[in-house]
Amino acid sequence: MQVRRLAAWAALPLAVTLGLTACGKSGGDSGSANQNGVVSIGISEPQFLSPANTSETGGSQVLSALFAPLVDFDEANKPFEVAAQEITTTDNKTWTVKLKDGWTFHNGEPVTADSYINAWNYAAYGPNAAKNNYFFDKIEGFKALNPADAATKPETSTLTGLKKVDDKTFTVTLSAPFSEFKALLGYTAFYPLPKAAWESDTAAPLVLKKDFQEAPIGNGPFKIKGTWQHDSQVEVEKYDAFAGTKPHIGGALFKIYQNSDAEYADLLANNLDVVKQIPTESLSTVQGDLGDRFQQSPSSSFTFLAFPTFDPRFKDVDVRKAISMAIDREEIANKIFQGSQKAAYSFTSPVVAGYRDKTCGTACEFNPTEAKSLYEKSKGPKELNISYNADGPHKQWVEATCNQLKTNLGVECVATPEPKFADLLTKVEKKEDVGMFRLGWAFDYPSMENYLGPLYSTGGSSNYYGYSNPEFDSLVKAGTEAPTTDEAIKKYQEAEDILAKDLPVLPLRFGQNVFGHSTKVKNVAIDLFTRVDLNKIESVG
Amino acid sequence: MSDFETVTATELHTAAPGPAGEPNAPGQPHTMEVSKPRSAAADAWRDLRRRPLFWAAVAIALLVLVITAVPSLFTSGDPLACSLSNQNAAPSGAAIFGYDYQGCDVYTRAIYGTRNSMMIGFFSALFAGFLAILAGLTSGFFGGWIDAVISRVVDIVLGLPLILAGLVLMNRIDNAGGGNGARIAGFVLILGGLGWTTAARVVRSSVITAKNQDYVAAARMLGAGSGRIMLRHILPNALAPFLVVITIALGTFIAAEASLSFLGVGLEPPAQSWGQQISAASPIGLVRTNPIPLLVPSTFLALTVLAFIIMGDKIREAFDPKLR
């Protein structure tokens, strides 16, 4: 036993170079599609399987099979109607949603305006403590359902902004005009729920059946087969009465993995069809492992370094600029991420309309000599540190960034891990010494506003560093209330230009979906919410 | 057993012989305790001097100690000078084991990691050893309700998940603004504090065996007090098996830091340690491209552990007259 293991150790490098090239060439989109084939997709254990609570990728992948959204997004990331017949507005404040005819839930119940109104009221009702509660904060009456003090029970349980017109039509009134409300409706939180989901569908407030999420009943192209097998799998099969565009496969098996290395090992062993996110460390061997079955596509994720405004060391914008210029973004993207992430030189992601390249200007261009002299001139701190959360894949790149700062600025730099993201946030909130810290963002809906608003506006939900510029705020507000998208984008771009001057954060990288698939499937695509597009994927043979 | 694989701390313990069963079976001669107290050590020394394996182990251990004390004797490099331009570069004159994923010199990092790893391993073993002797001796010697209480405390300690304790303590140290010294102390506290139970059981069972021997009864009749009997007549009898357990534990303590680092509760950079290096190099994708950054610290670790275990083993054999 032991001898064999030692021999195996010695043989490892050889085996790596020889063995893995063998299966490299077998990929490709060939073979005939099997309409009844079942594809297996790796996911993490969902936290919840209900529209009001699902926000992580594992759960939303499963829900995307069971539910059909009001709108989906085309190649240009513009929303188009799926379950909705049309979504119209005249003033960006009151929106009329008209549903398509003939749609039913998997239990045969017709999809009506009430299916949406009930589901949305449930999620918006504060005491239900739904994770996706904040998606409804733009709708009139949200405040009344969410008193700041948890002990106070809201007096009403329905949003005043939701009105049923007839069985297939309802209106949504917002508390302020918002030109991109339609795009918002593509998110998981806005799926409808059948009457069967409620303990009683006439009760107020509505109570969701406790075991509903063990076998959710949706309006989507697939219905659940059996129940959610926790920590094991969720299986779905084609719903024959689905009124929308039919998928090309007979069903999908979502296999639940505890970590992405195990998931990738199963893909290599041909036990799994799709891995949505290949672990970064395996990217250097992925070409040999998968050949052309390894693919990349843009994702909405955006990684940046934040400067806490409470830290006097970073008060001077020149210090921030010097740090920014001392970071070689390309080198990290290429060497640590093996090209699977793209260096970022702007404050919003390329996947949204209105994105412009290099809005950050010279401040984000790698220029070690300039950086060093500027840093010395502005008397930057001799010791830097970058905090990150160790429960995510950040160690390697944060350390590499620190090493660059050490070399290029001649300072000490320490990459400081915090066990969890929550620990990092707690420290920032307590204004403790975290130095710079890493943050990431992925959008909830494809719009520049979904980067600018939460990340940089005063009191923005993810503006943990405390950046505040009234001029910026008013431009973003003007954008959301602009009558057309084009006018909105113009305002957003003006706002982004302010960021380039103020440099509240350093843009570092835009993420990519790096995914791989087996020889048994083709046409694998990952959508904007890092879900495998189940309408496109096909099973081979 | 090589680290904190299982949730409870039991894996720390290597040998876990129970109350009644120790290699040190009844009937062992202990006459030297009364007549010539130093002859056992002298015998052992005469025996050890003739064992080459013992000397090889001593040499390795000494080398490790020197590295711990003055790492700069062994390398002129800087463990913190890393550059991505050297990523995974092959071994060369400048770096005899090449560079890792971050472009750091693998050999220099392993040399500079020795100190922290040794400190964690050594002091944890010392702490665990102290607790084990204290608990084992009292429990075995007095028996009765004292024994019952201590045995149940052992049960409780065995039931506590190590990472939970690690997570809580490291968080506390962190929030209190503790530096690296505090973290090492934290490791010693956790590893030692949860890792003494097996050794305590070993000591306890040896003590139970020894206290029923004739020479103990004789000493008591001659008017020796409990303290004197415990220290002079019973403790030496328990030392040999104790040494075996605690030297193996020393190795597992060092390796445990690697596992805790892997689970997110480890030393923080710029502190260097073998565990840090191993856990950073262990993602399977990295091992497949360049296994050297993993193999070097693992080898350092394995050799050190081996040296201490062999030393412990040989000392035990030398002290045990029946095995000569």
Add this chain to the structure above:
Amino acid sequence: MFRYLVRRLLQMILVFLGTTFIVFALMFAGGEGDPIQNLAGEKPVSAAQRAQLTEKFHLDDGFFERYWYYLKDLVTGNLGESLTGRDISTMILDAFPATAKLATIAILVTIVFGVTAGVIAGIRRGSIFDNSTLVLTLVIIGIPTVVLAPLGQLLFGVKFPIFPATANNPPTWYELILPGIVLGLLSVATAMRLTRASVAENLRADFVRTAKSKGMPGRRVIGVHVLRNSLIPIVTFIGVELGSLMGGAIITERVFNISGIGNLLYKNLNLGDAPVVIGTVSVLVIVFLIANLIVDLLYAVLDPRIRYE
């Protein structure tokens, strides 16, 4: 014997309360962290939402209050609900079979390799076999599981697919062989050293000399007298080991995607899901105590000199 059993069972209750109390205190002292943010991942949590969730999970109740609630539920056999609303007893029952199977395989590996090698090494002390097994088994101590497990998976699960690379849930025995070997190897070294020492010791015992001088054949001496007398420390070790393996192996379970107790505990520690962590540890402690009790009772069977009264 009966009185001994009763006394041990009463002590078990105390130990159980003690352990849960400490774990509860540890979770309360910081192990729990911020479960609300943990559940949200990196998404923002609004103040109103935080207030609602704090209320829902009783996060702002005092320590003794929460411990009291827990004990009260426990008496009625209710381990409570996780923060994601799942029944904790079901979660543990789901995870337990995988861990139990894995532990069984690991223990078999330990016995087959460790004890066998230990017996041979003990009989032929100082031989090449003795020294080389010493070095080889100890090298394993130098390689942490974080390295051993993924390497084993890569070599024997992916490169030379002798075994499945990962396990399904619930896992089959076959899927658990490879992880079981990895886990078992960890204790082979100790089992071997222990057996070797014990066998060597007993080979020199008076009763063996007597048996030999009576003319009893060597094999029978070893089989009947030496092995039987060497078993006690090994049984202790195996018993404690089995107990701790039942507590789950975090790294091995993660690498091979086994949804066992180790994984359950690790995942929920990371989430700061106190009810699940405490519930799981409580069950673990019971398993552990029972394993210890069985070991103690086995002594009496193996060694007639030991009596419990």
